[in-house]
Amino acid sequence: MTDILHLIEELLDISRKSTGGADLTAATGELLAQGLGADRWEFRRPGRPADRTAGDDPLEVPDHQDLTDADIEALLAASETRFLPAASGDRPSLLVVPVPAAEGAAGACLLSWDHPSSAGPLDPRSGRTLVMTISMISANETLRSRTGTMTREREKHLQEMWTLQEMNNALQGTLQLNRILKMILAGATTEMGLGFNRAALFLLNERTGLLQGMMGVGPDSAEEAEQIWESLSRHSDLSLSRQIELHAGNQPRESLFDARIKGMRIPVTPGGGTLSHCVTARTTERVEGPDHDPPPEIELSQRLSMSVFAATPIISRNQVFGLMVVDNIFDGKPITDYDLRLLSMFSGQAGLAIANAKEHRAHQRAAEELSIAREQLLQTERLALLGEIAAGLAHEIRNPLVTIGGFARRLEKKLLPPDPNQRYAGIIAGEVHRLEEFLDEILLFGKDRQPIKTPLQLNDIIRESVQLFSLNLSEAGITVRTILSDRLPTVNADASQLKQVFVNLFSNALDAMPEGGELTVESSFDHGPSTAAIVSVSDNGGGVEPEVLGNIFNPFYTTKSGGHGLGLALSQRIVTDHAGRLSVVNHPGRGLTFTISLPLPDSNN
Amino acid sequence: MKTILVVDDEENILQLYRDELTECGYRVVTARSAAEALECVREERPHLVTLDIRLENSVDGIEVLRQIKEIDRTIPVIINTAYSEYKQNFGVWASEDYVVKSSNIEELKARIASLLEIR
Numbered sequence: 001m002t003d004i005l006h007l008i009e010e011l012l013d014i015s016r017k018s019t020g021g022a023d024l025t026a027a028t029g030e031l032l033a034q035g036l037g038a039d040r041w042e043f044r045r046p047g048r049p050a051d052r053t054a055g056d057d058p059l060e061v062p063d064h065q066d067l068t069d070a071d072i073e074a075l076l077a078a079s080e081t082r083f084l085p086a087a088s089g090d091r092p093s094l095l096v097v098p099v100p101a102a103e104g105a106a107g108a109c110l111l112s113w114d115h116p117s118s119a120g121p122l123d124p125r126s127g128r129t130l131v132m133t134i135s136m137i138s139a140n141e142t143l144r145s146r147t148g149t150m151t152r153e154r155e156k157h158l159q160e161m162w163t164l165q166e167m168n169n170a171l172q173g174t175l176q177l178n179r180i181l182k183m184i185l186a187g188a189t190t191e192m193g194l195g196f197n198r199a200a201l202f203l204l205n206e207r208t209g210l211l212q213g214m215m216g217v218g219p220d221s222a223e224e225a226e227q228i229w230e231s232l233s234r235h236s237d238l239s240l241s242r243q244i245e246l247h248a249g250n251q252p253r254e255s256l257f258d259a260r261i262k263g264m265r266i267p268v269t270p271g272g273g274t275l276s277h278c279v280t281a282r283t284t285e286r287v288e289g290p291d292h293d294p295p296p297e298i299e300l301s302q303r304l305s306m307s308v309f310a311a312t313p314i315i316s317r318n319q320v321f322g323l324m325v326v327d328n329i330f331d332g333k334p335i336t337d338y339d340l341r342l343l344s345m346f347s348g349q350a351g352l353a354i355a356n357a358k359e360h361r362a363h364q365r366a367a368e369e370l371s372i373a374r375e376q377l378l379q380t381e382r383l384a385l386l387g388e389i390a391a392g393l394a395h396e397i398r399n400p401l402v403t404i405g406g407f408a409r410r411l412e413k414k415l416l417p418p419d420p421n422q423r424y425a426g427i428i429a430g431e432v433h434r435l436e437e438f439l440d441e442i443l444l445f446g447k448d449r450q451p452i453k454t455p456l457q458l459n460d461i462i463r464e465s466v467q468l469f470s471l472n473l474s475e476a477g478i479t480v481r482t483i484l485s486d487r488l489p490t491v492n493a494d495a496s497q498l499k500q501v502f503v504n505l506f507s508n509a510l511d512a513m514p515e516g517g518e519l520t521v522e523s524s525f526d527h528g529p530s531t532a533a534i535v536s537v538s539d540n541g542g543g544v545e546p547e548v549l550g551n552i553f554n555p556f557y558t559t560k561s562g563g564h565g566l567g568l569a570l571s572q573r574i575v576t577d578h579a580g581r582l583s584v585v586n587h588p589g590r591g592l593t594f595t596i597s598l599p600l601p602d603s604n605n
Numbered sequence: 606m607k608t609i610l611v612v613d614d615e616e617n618i619l620q621l622y623r624d625e626l627t628e629c630g631y632r633v634v635t636a637r638s639a640a641e642a643l644e645c646v647r648e649e650r651p652h653l654v655t656l657d658i659r660l661e662n663s664v665d666g667i668e669v670l671r672q673i674k675e676i677d678r679t680i681p682v683i684i685n686t687a688y689s690e691y692k693q694n695f696g697v698w699a700s701e702d703y704v705v706k707s708s709n710i711e712e713l714k715a716r717i718a719s720l721l722e723i724r
Contacts, residue, residue, distance in 0.1 A: 395659070398687035398706055403617040405708020410624065432708045554678065569699060 083120030477516025512541025
């Protein structure tokens with residue numbers, strides 16, 4: 001009989017020293033064979049006849065063909081061994097020792113003896129103890145490996161977070177869009193960052209629906225790639241964020257890759273290629289070849305020799321800004337799921353940084369515009385103030401100048417050469433004249449005077465004037481009827497002065513119809529000897545007495561109490577300034593009709 | 606001989622205008638205030654008035670203009686002032702002319718002549 005305790009001790013010893021998995025299985029098999037004096041051993045898994053670990057001298061299959069998988073599983077469940085004594089002289093006897101799962105490798109260890117004996121090497125109780133020990137070792141092993149996996153995963157996560165944090169730090173350092181784009185690509189290509197060979201950014205132009213290549217970072221050849229990696233490894237002691245900053249600043253001249261990217265425009269359409277799909281479906285795609293669904297855009301392989309790559313959309317505030325595309329064309333490193341995950345998270349940060357930069361730029365622009373507007377306003381105010389001061393000064397200065405210059409002229413006229421006093425007087429008069437001219441000039445930026453004529457459509461002015469006065473008219477219960485000719489050519493006139501005239505006439509009509517009534521405005525085109533535009537304004541206020549009619553355009557003439565009687569006089573002055581005529585016709589019992597006639601510009605004749 | 610009323614609150618200007626216009630053959634009467642001016646208009650019925658907008662005691666020249674016109678609408682009034690921007694003030698449209706004060710009186714004289722001729 002075997003020394004079972006000794007065997008168990010040794011098993012426990014192996015488990016302490018082993019690194020797990022297949023190693024442990026092999027070590028267990030070896031130890032069992034040695035400890036139990038078997039000639040051969042083999043480890044077999046149910047359902048996987050080809051998957052076996054064996055000692056130097058493997059058993060032969062026919063030796064135990066009557067041992068089924070079900071048998072093994074039953075033994076596993078019962079934690080028992082089974083001894084199959086040799087049935088005939090040329091078949092070895094077999095001991096089956098179940099080995100529970102250690103990382104999914106549940107099965108049985110088969111041991112055979114060349115010299116058959118009827119009695120097994122283990123009594124049932126020892127056998128059970130042995131199996132339970134192995135079971136314990138196996139459980140321990142599973143636990144250890146799972147813990148190992150968890151630890152590795154946690155480390156990975158930490159690494160991910162740290163990488164992202166570093167890249168974020170780098171991105172936070174600037175609000176300039178261009179620099180941010182560079183940093184994003186630098187982060188994607190540095191060894192310590194995402195570590196891709198090449199990275200490119202495309203931004204989506206919403207107006208045109210095109211993905212526009214903005215920037216590409218990456219070597220143009222394998223040799224260049226080597227050089228870059230070498231130079232970067234010299235900086236490996238720097239933090240990732242610092243490396244990214246360096247890398248971003250270091251893109252010397254325009255690389256070929258960058259130039260090619262800048263020349264690319266990819267349309268985004270529902271039935272488009274991979275990149276287009278990334279944008280519309282907002283998915284991260286890993287493309288391994290041209291038979292990806294949807295197939296990659298032909299420009300990628302044609303212009304960039306890009307066939308195996310990954311693309312991720314850059315999204316911020318639910319809006320797709322563009323795409324980041326990466327590949328490993330030079331070292332051919334496969335793009336793993338881990339890489340994709342990191343890339344996707346990074347694109348989230350990139351989106352945020354880009355959104356911030358854009359907002360910042362918009363703010364800057366708005367601030368600039370505001371600043372300009374404020375400057376302009378200040379300038380206008382300054383000028384206005386200056387104008388006012390100038391006007392005040394001018395008056396104070398003008399009066400004395402009139403006296404000085406006026407009398408100097410008189411002297412100049414009275415005196416005769418060769419009396420030098422005559423010359424002196426002349427000089428005084430001349431200097432005064434100079435000053436007066438200067439005053440005229442500086443008063444030019446005071447208020448405007450002459451009508452500022454621009455080509456305009458009378459009908460527009462009429463409509464605007466009616467609009468201006470509409471509230472007053474409707475409050476007084478006056479309805480407005482407009483009959484405007486649509487063949488009225490443009491006239492040259494000062495819009496605001498004309499409006500003043502119309503409003504004056506409406507106001508007059510309002511006064512004539514205190515109980516309400518009808519105001520009619522008509523525009524027409526006079527084909528007569530002197531072509532003119534005619535506008536008539538009529539009321540039905542009953543008309544006026546003849547003597548009123550005679551005075552109606554006279555300044556200060558008014559039949560209204562509290563009126564100043566200047567409106568019609570002013571209107572007439574404005575119309576005559578435009579080389580036109582304002583006249584009135586009285587329809588007794590009906591009302592007044594004022595008629596404005598304005599000459600048309602010569603070119604319209 | 607035509608009578609011209611010159612209204613201005615500055616004595617020197619009055620003297621200058623008086624000398625100049627007398628030489629042109631006009632009879633010149635002067636007034637230094639709104640009250641004087643109106644009294645003169647009532648009594649003398651000048652053929653023409655030159656009027657400064659700003660008179661002392663902040664009397665509004667436009668108001669004086671209105672009152673002159675009320676007395677006799679037919680008397681032409683030339684507004685003669687150092688201010689040029691009053692041209693846009695609708696009140697001055699009631700006057701017959703607007704001449705900015707200058708050391709060169711010729712323009713004023715020409716306007717006076719043409720207005721008197723029209724009458």
